[in-house]
């Protein structure tokens with residue numbers, strides 16, 4: 101079978117299409133014929149050896165797939181060969197076949213496409229649980245960084261489904277603002293305009309937002325704190341800018357503010373907790389309440405996709421088709 105993998109860390113060009121033996125489903129595992137593999141910004145960090153977990157080379161990236169059950173390992177119950185599923189494997193998604201623990205394999209309804217199903221875990225599920233952990237309440241306001249990207253393209257819609265009064269998007273360039281209204285944002289701001297945080301404050305009547313979801317870090321995080329309401333929470337869930345922050349906790353006293361981190365990875369040790377979120381999101385897609393914008397590329401174009409993503413030229417969710 102064909103896999104897209106890297107034998108050394110580095111630029112997108114380290115990704116190569118290799119022929120490898122077919123894996124088998126071990127005890128408690130499921131072998132899936134991959135129809136769509138989600139691309140995540142985390143895959144680019146992994147490729148550059150910037151991923152928090154150690155990686156043994158060669159690495160086949162891919163933390164989310166949708167496809168058809170090919171083989172059930174010993175002891176797997178509740179799934180059938182030939183059924184449509186999505187899965188969150190610990191890697192290996194950029195492949196014709198992927199193996200995942202049965203606990204992280206979930207059925208998908210016939211009217212949810214493989215492309216959309218593969219797009220849900222890393223992006224929609226992240227937003228779904230992150231808002232809960234930030235103790236988001238209906239009627240609150242939310243701001244989202246990298247708002248035109250994969251997470252960003254579903255974040256406003258999910259926040260609105262949960263009752264957000266207004267959701268503001270912040271992008272890296274003015275060109276990306278135009279598409280934000282279509283994905284549920286009330287207004288967009290570009291971080292390359294120096295007064296964006298003043299204008300965001302103005303849009304909230306100078307109160308600031310209740311929840312600031314930041315996947316960029318660095319200056320964006322610092323500015324995010326400035327546009328936070330009294331009692332507001334800023335959530336650090338990514339580090340696209342590649343910079344760290346320092347924070348004086350006492351600076352949070354003045355407005356009763358909170359900082360928290362979020363990683364979907366922590367849900368992997370209790371996979372049953374993923375089920376309700378995925379079921380909610382798939383139903384929202386079926387009801388037309390959540391639209392996931394997906395661009396599909398052949399698996400062989402992974403180098404181009406990683407290059408575009410790192411150069412901030414992608415919008416919405418990208419999937420690879422083996």
Ligand SMILES: NC(=O)c1ccc[n+]([C@@H]2O[C@H](COP(=O)([O-])OP(=O)(O)OC[C@H]3O[C@@H](n4cnc5c(N)ncnc54)[C@H](OP(=O)(O)O)[C@@H]3O)[C@@H](O)[C@H]2O)c1
Pocket residue numbers: 139140141142222223226245246247248249250251252270271272273276315316337338339340341342362363364365409410412413414415416
């Ligand atoms: N913690 C979690 O559980 C979790 C789960 C999923 C995703 N994430 C994080 O959420 C973010 C979005 O993930 P995604 O897969 O959907 O990717 P994405 O948003 O489609 O692409 C990443 C975006 O980050 C911004 N960016 C990239 N390089 C940057 C740089 N050098 N400086 C500032 N901004 C930069 C760009 O948006 P602009 O050009 O608009 O700034 C780019 O479009 C990533 O940071 C990812 O690591 C975290």
